[in-house]
Amino acid sequence: MYNQNMVVKLFGQIRAGNPQRVLLCFLEKGIEFEVIHVDLNTFEQKKPEYLLRQPFGQVPAIEDGDLKLFESRAISRYYATKYADQGTDLLGKTLEQRAIVEQWMEVEANYFNVVVLPLVINIVFTPKFDIALVEELKVKLDKVLDVYENQLATNRYLAGAEFSLADLTHMPGMRYIMNEAGLGSMVTSRENVNRWWNEISARPAWKQLMEMAAY
């Protein structure tokens, strides 16, 4: 019998970057899920009921039986580990390979996201944004993408020969770069980064997510 409580619930919005990280992980692993919409436009995520789930007032959060988690990268790692033998292997087979995946996940958090997030907030969501700040952030992003260009010259994916969480974790941010933020030329001007983005965004799980998001 189908038990609604057996399916992991994701609290968030399908068009928001951090929930997309988790949704993509579910899709790559073939994990069934249910999205409980949290309306960011009306700041539902800042209301007391939601703060009980996520004390920083952000999406996503998950509820899976008695397990409640937040932080999209922690959630993704949990499901990639729990379902290691199902769907795409997102972590790597050896201790050393997992370490390299972890390293490039940290790079996303500490180098890529720290510039892409304020870039997106400014360019896409702020009517009169700080032009000097945006230019400064673009210079920083250029330097990060130069490192990626070099890494991807000798590696098909960021952590090596296989697609992993290290690539996946970049995808929501990359989508903004290529679309609403209007920074696609930073990618298309780099042969290897361009090849990498084209390849990972052609994955069936990504296409499924894009259909769900219906941009």
Add this chain to the structure above:
Amino acid sequence: MVMKVYGDGMSACVARVLLCLHEKETEFELVPVDLFACHHKLPSFLSMNPFGQVPVLQDEDLTLFESRAITAYIAEKHKDKGTDLTRHADAKEAAIVKLWSEVESHHFNPAISAVIHHLIVVPLQGKTPDAAIVEENLEKLGKVLDVYEEKLGKTKYLAGDSYTLADLHHVPYTYYFMKTGHAGLVNDRPNVKAWWEDLCSRPAFLKVSPGLTVAPATN
């Protein structure tokens, strides 16, 4: 062959790795990198870490950068000795350790490292700290510590009742922070204060803290 850590003990990110090595009772060799002489920007170093930052770990054929990836690797490789830093035997507990490690990375660290940067690094460069940035980040840090105060009222450590990487990652920057004039942010929150005092009582901390020697301005 003994693991090599490239960097100096006074770097908070290097100290994160050293704490982990001591908690896991793992031998290592510390290879100094002269940051003031910009040795971390030389090609020989960039070939290990293209972002030109310490720490870097070398373990046989494996070269790793990013302190939190390094601690995760050490904790997994040596999961059967020393302190259980990841709660690896229980997937749900392990996930909660990862959750609070992410909180440190995305909520705590940006605020505290901005304060430390302006109160320690900027004066060392002969410049004046930006008081507005310090104020803004102290406010953000206060809000994060409010969340911690509540959590630490329910569990002894951030991820549960045992010390894990989720607590460890906080230690080096907090150590520096407590030497500024803003230690009240910690001391005025009884649960956070008790947690911090507990972290400082650990043998691994007592081995690493003497290396955390860069003195901040106290304003």
